[in-house]
Structures are given as C-alpha cells and as structure tokens.
Amino acid sequence: MSESTEPPYARIAAELSRRIAERELTAGDKVPSTRQVAREFGVALATAAKALDVLRSEGLVITRPRSGTVVAPRRPGGAAGGPAAELTRERVLAEAVAIADAEGLEAVSMRAVAARCGVAPMSLYRHVEGKDDLVMAMSDAVYGTLVLDLDEAAPWRERITAIARALWRVHREHPWLGRVHPLTRPLPLPSLLEVGDRLLGALEDVGLAPKLQFDAHVLLYSHIVGLAANFEREDEAISDTGLSAEEWTDLQYVPAMNGSGVMARYPHFAKLFGHFGALPEGYDMDLEELFELGLGLLLDGLAALAERGRARGC
Amino acid sequence: MSESTEPPYARIAAELSRRIAERELTAGDKVPSTRQVAREFGVALATAAKALDVLRSEGLVITRPRSGTVVAPRRPGGAAGGPAAELTRERVLAEAVAIADAEGLEAVSMRAVAARCGVAPMSLYRHVEGKDDLVMAMSDAVYGTLVLDLDEAAPWRERITAIARALWRVHREHPWLGRVHPLTRPLPLPSLLEVGDRLLGALEDVGLAPKLQFDAHVLLYSHIVGLAANFEREDEAISDTGLSAEEWTDLQYVPAMNGSGVMARYPHFAKLFGHFGALPEGYDMDLEELFELGLGLLLDGLAALAERGRARGC
DNA sequence: GACAAGCGAGTACAACGTATCCGGGAGGAA
DNA sequence: TTCCTCCCGGATACGTTGTACTCGCTTGTC
Numbered sequence: 219m220s221e222s223t224e225p226p227y228a229r230i231a232a233e234l235s236r237r238i239a240e241r242e243l244t245a246g247d248k249v250p251s252t253r254q255v256a257r258e259f260g261v262a263l264a265t266a267a268k269a270l271d272v273l274r275s276e277g278l279v280i281t282r283p284r285s286g287t288v289v290a291p292r293r294p295g296g297a298a299g300g301p302a303a304e305l306t307r308e309r310v311l312a313e314a315v316a317i318a319d320a321e322g323l324e325a326v327s328m329r330a331v332a333a334r335c336g337v338a339p340m341s342l343y344r345h346v347e348g349k350d351d352l353v354m355a356m357s358d359a360v361y362g363t364l365v366l367d368l369d370e371a372a373p374w375r376e377r378i379t380a381i382a383r384a385l386w387r388v389h390r391e392h393p394w395l396g397r398v399h400p401l402t403r404p405l406p407l408p409s410l411l412e413v414g415d416r417l418l419g420a421l422e423d424v425g426l427a428p429k430l431q432f433d434a435h436v437l438l439y440s441h442i443v444g445l446a447a448n449f450e451r452e453d454e455a456i457s458d459t460g461l462s463a464e465e466w467t468d469l470q471y472v473p474a475m476n477g478s479g480v481m482a483r484y485p486h487f488a489k490l491f492g493h494f495g496a497l498p499e500g501y502d503m504d505l506e507e508l509f510e511l512g513l514g515l516l517l518d519g520l521a522a523l524a525e526r527g528r529a530r531g532c
Numbered sequence: 533m534s535e536s537t538e539p540p541y542a543r544i545a546a547e548l549s550r551r552i553a554e555r556e557l558t559a560g561d562k563v564p565s566t567r568q569v570a571r572e573f574g575v576a577l578a579t580a581a582k583a584l585d586v587l588r589s590e591g592l593v594i595t596r597p598r599s600g601t602v603v604a605p606r607r608p609g610g611a612a613g614g615p616a617a618e619l620t621r622e623r624v625l626a627e628a629v630a631i632a633d634a635e636g637l638e639a640v641s642m643r644a645v646a647a648r649c650g651v652a653p654m655s656l657y658r659h660v661e662g663k664d665d666l667v668m669a670m671s672d673a674v675y676g677t678l679v680l681d682l683d684e685a686a687p688w689r690e691r692i693t694a695i696a697r698a699l700w701r702v703h704r705e706h707p708w709l710g711r712v713h714p715l716t717r718p719l720p721l722p723s724l725l726e727v728g729d730r731l732l733g734a735l736e737d738v739g740l741a742p743k744l745q746f747d748a749h750v751l752l753y754s755h756i757v758g759l760a761a762n763f764e765r766e767d768e769a770i771s772d773t774g775l776s777a778e779e780w781t782d783l784q785y786v787p788a789m790n791g792s793g794v795m796a797r798y799p800h801f802a803k804l805f806g807h808f809g810a811l812p813e814g815y816d817m818d819l820e821e822l823f824e825l826g827l828g829l830l831l832d833g834l835a836a837l838a839e840r841g842r843a844r845g846c
Numbered sequence: 847g848a849c850a851a852g853c854g855a856g857t858a859c860a861a862c863g864t865a866t867c868c869g870g871g872a873g874g875a876a
Numbered sequence: 877t878t879c880c881t882c883c884c885g886g887a888t889a890c891g892t893t894g895t896a897c898t899c900g901c902t903t904g905t906c
Contacts, residue, residue: 305885328863338886340864349863411798418800428804430825437826444758445751484725486732490742511744512751518836519829581904619854642894652855654895663894 305337307345311359314352315392323394326353353398354407360392361409366416375517377420382438382513385413389446396447414439425524434520441512448505544583619651621659625673628666629706637708640667667712668721674706675723680730689831691734696752696827699727703760710761728753739838748834755826762819 313334318326328349332339346352364384368377389395414435421431627648632640642663646653660666678698682691703709728749735745796802 327861329861340866340887341885343864344884408797411801415798415800418804422800422803432804433822433825436822437829440758440762440822440826441755444754444761447758447761448754483722484729486729486736487725489736490732490746508747508750508754511747512754512830515751515830515833515837516826518833522832523829584904641892643892654856654897655854657895658853 305335305341305345307355310335310342310345310352311355315356315360318356318394319392323353323397326356326394328352357395357398358407358409360388360395361407361413364388364409364413366413368416370419374420374423375521378417378438378517379513381413381417381420382442385439385442386446386509389442390449393446393449396443396449424520425528426520427527430523434516437516438513441516442509445505445509445512544579548583619649619655619659621669622673624649624656624659624666625669629670629674632670632708633706637667637711640670640708642666671709671712672721672723674702674709675721675727678702678723678727680727682730684733688734688737689835691737692731692752692831693827695727695731695734696756699753699756700760700823703756704763707760707763710757710763738834739842740834741841744837748830751830752827755830756823759819759823759826 310331314326314331317330317334328342329339331352332342335342342352346355364387366381366384368380370377372380417435417438418431421434424431424434426434624645628640628645631644631648642656643653645666646656649656656666660669678701680695680698682694684691686694731749731752732745735748738745738748740748
C-alpha cells in the first residue's frame with residue numbers, strides 16, 4: 219500500500235515494531251517467523267530475515283535457538299510478568315521454588331509448576347528428569363543463592379558461626395528445604411558441597427582428629443537442618459489452622475494441657491507451664507534463639523574436645 | 533435331644549459355656565449372635581437373648597454395643613492373636629506400622645494397609661479419620677512401645693542419656709518416624725508427651741533457668757530426630773540402589789569425588805578423603821557414634837551453662 | 847416381628863506422576 | 877528453493893493415590 223523510498227526490510231521492520239509498540243504483540247509473544255513474514259509481506263526469505271535482524275539488533279525481539287523469536291520484555295523488571303517467557307530449566311526451577319516458598323513443598327506438583335509456567339505438564343519433562351530431579355535441582359538452586367563473604371583469616375569459631383548462620387538463613391527463607399535434606403549420603407549438590415567444603419575448612423583449624431572433623435561437620439548440619447525442619451511444620455500448621463505458633467500455643471495447646479487431668483499426668487510440663495504462665499507472654503518457641511543456643515553448645519563442646527585432645531596428645 | 537428339667541435358656545447357656553471351656557471358642561472370638569443361637573437351638577429370640585444374658589452375667593462373654601458379643605479374655609494378656617482377627621484400630625495401626633517398618637512410610641497407602649488387614653480400603657475409615665490421623669496414631673503407638681526403666685535417683689546426666697538413648701532406639705527400629713516428627717507444636721501424642729515429661733524431669737536437676745530447661749529439651753529432641761531422619765534416607769537409598777551406605781560411599785561417592793576435577797573444587801573434602809583413604813576401611817558414617825558424640829557435646833554444654841549460671845547467680 | 851445403629855464393601859472421583867505419541871517450526875543440507 | 881532432521885511443547889492416557897457417598901447386612905433392643 220504505502221510506497222516509500224526505504225528498503226523493503228526496513229518497512230517490514232517498522233511495521234512489526236509498530237505492532238509491538240501498540241501491543242498487538244506483547245512481551246513473550248511469538249513474533250512471526252522468517253517464513254511467515256516472507257509470506258505475509260510477499261518478500262524473499264532473506265529480506266524477511268534481514269527485517270527480523272533489525273528488530274533483534276534493536277532489542278525489541280529475542281531469538282531463541284530452536285524455539286522461535288519472541289518479543290522482548292518491555293523493561294528488565296517485568297516482575298512475575300512475562301507469563302510466556304521461554305521455558306528453560308532455570309525458569310522451571312524458579313517457578314517451582316516460588317510455589318514451594320509460598321505454599322509448601324507438597325503444593326509443588328508437576329501440574330502446578332507447569333501451570334505457573336503457562337505450559338503443558340509434560341513439557342516440563344524436557345528440562346527436568348522427573349519430580350525427584352526437580353526437587354533436587356530446586357535444593358541445589360536454593361543453596362546456590364547462599365552467599366558467604368567470609369574472612370578466611372578469622373578465627374575458626376567465627377567462621378563456623380558465619381557459615382552455620384548462612385545455612386540457617388537459607389532454610390528460614392525456604393522452609394521446605396528441611397524436608398528434602400539427605401545427610402548420610404552427602405547429596406551431590408554442587409552448591410551444598412561447596413558450603414560443606416568451606417565448613418570443613420574452618421573445622422580444620424579447631425584441632426580435631428580427621429574423623430572428628432568430618433563428624434563435627436555432619437553434626438552441625440544435622441543441628442541446622444533438624445531445627446530448620448520446624449520451619450516447614452510451622453508454615454504448614456499455620457496455613458492449616460490459620461493460627462501462628464504463639465496463638466496456637468496460647469489458644470489450643472495450653473487449654474488442652476490444662477484440661478482434664480493432663481497436667482496431672484505430665485507433672486514437669488505442668489510445672490514449667492506454671493512458670494511460663496507467670497511470664498508476660500508465656501513461652502514462645504523462638505527457633506532463632508534455639509539455633510544460636512544449640513550452635514553455641516556444639517562449638518563449646520568441640521573446643522573442649524580439641525583442648526582435651528591436645529592435652530592428651532602432648 | 534437331651535431332655536432336662538432346667539429351662540431352655542439354661543441348657544443353651546451351659547452348652548455355650550462348654551464350648552468356651554473346651555476352647556472351641558477362645559478369647560476374642562465372636563460368640564453366636566442372638567439370632568444365630570435362636571436358629572441353631574430352635575428357640576425364640578427372647579430365649580436366646582436370655583441365655584446370652586446368663587453368660588454375660590458370668591463374665592464369660594463381653595457384649596460390645598453394636599459390634600457383637602465376644603468371648604471374654606481368659607486372662608488379661610490375650611496377646612496379638614490370629615491373622616483374621618476383627619478389625620480394630622489397634623490392628624490397623626499394627627499392620628500399618630509393619631508396612632512402614634518393612635517398606636518405608638511411603639509404602640503405607642490406605643489400600644496397602646487395607647489389603648494387609650484383608651479388608652476393603654474404605655473400611656479403614658471406620659477406625660481412622662484419614663491418612664494423617666493414621667500416621668499420627670502410628671507414631672503414638674510406636675512411641676508407646678518405648679520402655680524406660682529409669683532410676684529416678686540417678687544423676688541427671690545418666691537419666692537424660694538413658695531417655696535419649698531410648699528415643700534413639702525407637703527411631704532406629706522405626707526409621708520412618710524421622711519423617712513424621714513435629715516439634716514446634718509438641719504433638720499431642722500422649723506417649724511422646726510422657727517421654728518429654730520424663731526428660732524435663734531430669735533436666736530440672738541440671739540447674740538451668742526454666743526457659744532454658746524447655747529449650748534444652750527441644751534441642752535434645754531435635755538432635756535425636758534430626759540425626760534419626762537419616763535412618764529413613766538410609767533405608768530408602770539402600771532399597772533404591774541395593775547398596776549399603778558403606779558400599780555406596782566406596783563405590784559411588786568416592787569415585788565421583790575423584791573424578792574430573794571435583795577434588796580441585798572441594799579441597800577440604802579432598803584432603804579429608806586423602807586421610808580416610810589411608811585408613812583401612814575409609815570413613816564410614818556411623819550414626820550411632822554421631823549420636824553419642826552429639827549427645828555428649830550437648831550435655832557438656834548444658835553442664836557448663838548451668839555452672840556459669842550458678843557462678844553468676846551466687 | 848420392627849427398629850435404629852453401626853460396620854464393612856462397592857463405586858466413583860479428583861489429583862497426582864509420567865509413558866507415549868504427534869504436529870509443527872527452525873535450522874542446515876541439497 | 878526444497879527437503880530433511882531435529883527438538884520443543886502439547887495432547888492423551890494409564891496407573892496409583894486419598895477419600896466422599898451410598899449401599900446392604902448384622903447387631904442388640906423394643
């Protein structure tokens with residue numbers, strides 16, 4: 219229709235970028251393929267390809283090998299936006315982690331993940347071997363977010379504490395991790411192995427026998443993961459009952475304990491609850507505090523052990 | 533056949549009690565119902581009912597409302613009787629636990645349990661609210677098998693160790709327990725509460741602040757349960773791969789670690805493996821040993837804590 | 847006899863993980 | 877330009893899970 223002096227490929231590129239600008243095509247949508255463009259505009263394939271090249275160089279579209287060309291996201295922070303971004307292993311993992319964080323690990327079904335990716339359930343299997351693989355990869359991805367800015371010269375206790383806290387933090391942010399963890403078979407998760415390695419490095423300086431070094435690193439893991447497992451329980455129970463831990467303790471647990479001779483059957487519980495009842499807010503199970511306490515006890519114990527070993531050794 | 537002066541109901545009662553005495557009917561068996569008796573002896577329903585009344589008043593049989601009349605236990609210890617026993621909550625739980633022990637918790641499906649009971653799946657729901665209830669009840673039943681012969685006069689450390697070991701033993705025998713455990717919400721499992729109460733009792737003597745007493749009891753639980761969670765992983769992995777933990781470590785893990793620059797990426801792992809390689813049998817993760825080590829560390833720490841508290845307090 | 851009540855069984859459904867097959871677009875070869 | 881070969885994503889389907897509903901059947905009691 220319009221006759222202009224600009225070359226055909228530029229005209230086509232302009233037309234396509236108009237469609238994008240006017241939102242006929244929005245971020246994530248597939249842009250016509252080379253062949254479609256050629257047919258639609260009645261030009262040669264080479265011309266069509268050149269037009270798409272222009273768009274690509276302008277950053278308006280992104281060509282993903284073997285998958286077609288799609289409209290690029292309008293701005294970097296598209297948020298949960300691009301519902302139709304290309305399916306990649308990373309995206310699958312990210313969506314799965316998002317579901318797990320929000321609704322717990324048992325809400326992570328292949329179908330749910332697929333739905334969040336805007337994709338058929340079976341499409342996931344192109345990027346993930348199966349559910350087990352998915353969960354493992356999720357764990358690895360999450361452990362991979364762990365950042366350790368560690369002063370390698372600091373005393374061992376400080377370094378171990380830092381590593382333990384970092385691990386603890388990851389578990390706090392992803393409560394479902396507690397349910398996944400292995401241990402006896404140190405999962406070949408690269409990210410986790412790396413943290414473990416740093417931990418072993420710090421333990422080297424304690425002055426324990428090699429076997430004890432390894433034992434200690436397992437115990438520290440166990441402490442973290444064991445306590446962190448409560449996060450999941452916690453969340454699960456909150457969403458089940460709609461009560462926070464404290465509310466639950468106050469409203470359900472304490473009355474139940476007070477009722478019908480329970481106190482009589484569990485005298486020491488009763489005694490302690492007597493104490494807590496006298497406190498302003500009762501006892502609230504502060505996992506944070508428990509973690510620090512347990513960590514302190516373990517490290518104290520290790521230090522003493524090393525000390526004893528040294529005394530006997532010399 | 534026999535003509536006697538005694539009334540029909542007495543004759544019937546005598547015949548039935550003979551059957552019981554001669555073990556044609558033994559404890560727990562169903563005694564003929566009113567209707568069956570009426571048909572068998574050719575008497576009226578009322579007569580049959582009266583005969584059964586006699587047996588009931590003699591304590592030979594027990595009538596359970598809406599469930600039939602059964603022979604009373606000869607003596608208190610009737611023990612786990614026949615495979616075709618009547619469906620009771622206890623039997624359901626026992627079979628479920630048997631499955632879990634043998635094949636892991638994930639093998640415990642309602643259908644599997646029902647099959648083992650020789651019963652339709654839905655029949656279980658008469659005795660169990662649902663799967664969750666089943667699992668909770670299984671845990672409770674298993675914790676209930678825990679025996680504590682505890683010298684209440686022994687020093688606290690000894691008592692705590694004994695309780696911890698008892699709990700550990702239960703988890704060792706029922707590896708699936710590790711996957712169930714709550715904690716923040718102390719499950720209202722009576723059996724578990726009882727153990728917890730004993731533990732708190734022992735902790736009272738340590739000399740800690742009340743809150744610390746409770747914290748300590750949670751930490752001890754966490755240590756036990758956290759480590760014990762590996763039992764399940766262990767079993768699961770063994771049945772998956774057909775390798776024991778040691779074999780797995782030797783055959784899979786170590787070679788994997790040796791391969792392709794892994795050692796370079798995890799230098800401290802590498803270093804330790806160098807040590808273990810030199811040992812006769814390498815490193816084998818002995819959970820038993822880890823448990824004792826961790827328990828010792830925690831108790832040492834608590835003792836020190838109490839000591840410090842006392843020093844500051846006075 | 848009639849009665850209500852509880853038990854066990856049967857049927858059915860939704861949701862799950864996943865094996866299998868298929869259409870179609872993209873890129874390379876002819 | 878025309879095919880050929882990939883491989884992605886989709887559709888369909890199977891077997892298994894937990895469980896809601898709904899039946900008879902049998903019980904002890906009027």
